[in-house]
Amino acid sequence: MxxxxxxxxxxxxxxxxxxxxxxxxxxxxxxxxxxxxxxxIEPLPRSAGAPIRDTPADPAAYSYLLGLYLGDGCLSEHPHGGHQLRIACADAWPGLIEECRTAITEVLPQSKVCLLQRQGCVSVTSYSRSWPDLFPQHAPGKKHLRQIGLRPWQQRIVDEFPWEFIRGLVHSDGCRITNWTTRLIGGVRKRYEYPRYFFTNKSEDIRHMFTDALDSVGVAWKPSSAWNISVARRASVALMDAHVGPKY
Incomplete structure (x- = not known):
């Protein structure tokens, strides 16, 4: 290219x-x-008993795309065979839409990427017979209602490129916000603002993937509710800002 x-x-x-x-x-x-x-980066070995037609052309891009897929992605069968990958991206984040399209092209260069406008979002789609091999998490039913796990070859990619994986998950089901509170300083109450990151997903397995990746890069986190993971410590937020950043 x-x-x-x-x-x-x-x-x-x-x-x-x-x-x-x-x-x-x-x-x-x-x-x-x-x-x-x-x-x-050397090509990934094909696992015995689980052959795949194609390995990701760019493992770093795949790690990011895997995060997007686990959050807002799905595969659907095509009437003429093969599968369509669909990633839903909100209209509010045109940069995310472009990054998603680029990642798909980097992962599977021979695939064609289309943007389908939906109400309030764009569905970034790509057809290939290889998508079920590249995303073996595909199965009937919603992700949070079934067990989700990474294959060994996927885990090796995530271990090699954890920040890309984290970024994909945050871009799909996370956000960076600014909280505020007030403090008494010299007898005067002043407003104090501080940034933090949230990740929200109903699947316990996917939340564990996110927190495992955070642990691997030294980011402190804590659950803020049943489905939410919060990153609020200053040093950890600074790390997230350096490698993830807000959606755009």
Missing amino acids: YGMATRKRALSLVAQGRSLNSVSKETGISRYAIRSWQTR
Whole structure:
């Protein structure tokens, strides 16, 4: 998709100490493409007894897309065979829609991606016979009403790219908000604001995947209700801001 000159320019910007986010915004190249140019990643081995037609072309992009799929994604059978991947993205976040489309292209370059406008959201869709192999969590019924687990090869990708997985989950079922309270300072009550992250999902298994990934990168968290995970400590919020950030 990108010529050698384009790749060299992006990598030179990263070498100057720039973040992947800033280089991506300046060049229009996805963070995942830039990361894949930095590190050559060997193809994933196919598990005996569970062959898959295609492995993710870009594991980092797959880790992000897996987070999106577990939150707001589904697979549906196509009348002529194969399956359609659908990720629902709210109209309020055009950047998320574009990141989702880019991630699908990076994971399965031969697939075509379409945007279908729905009421209040865009359904990012892609047809392939490979999607059930890439997302073996697909099964009848809602995710929170059945057991959800990662295959060993998926867990290896999440372990390698935990921040991408966390970012995908937050972009699907999470948010960054600003809370506020008041404090007495020098006898004067002043307003005090502080940011925090929330992740909400009815599936206990998916919430555990999220918190396991947070643990692996040193982010402190706590449950705030039956379905909610909160990240509120200043150092942990700073880590989330550096690697995840608000939807846009």
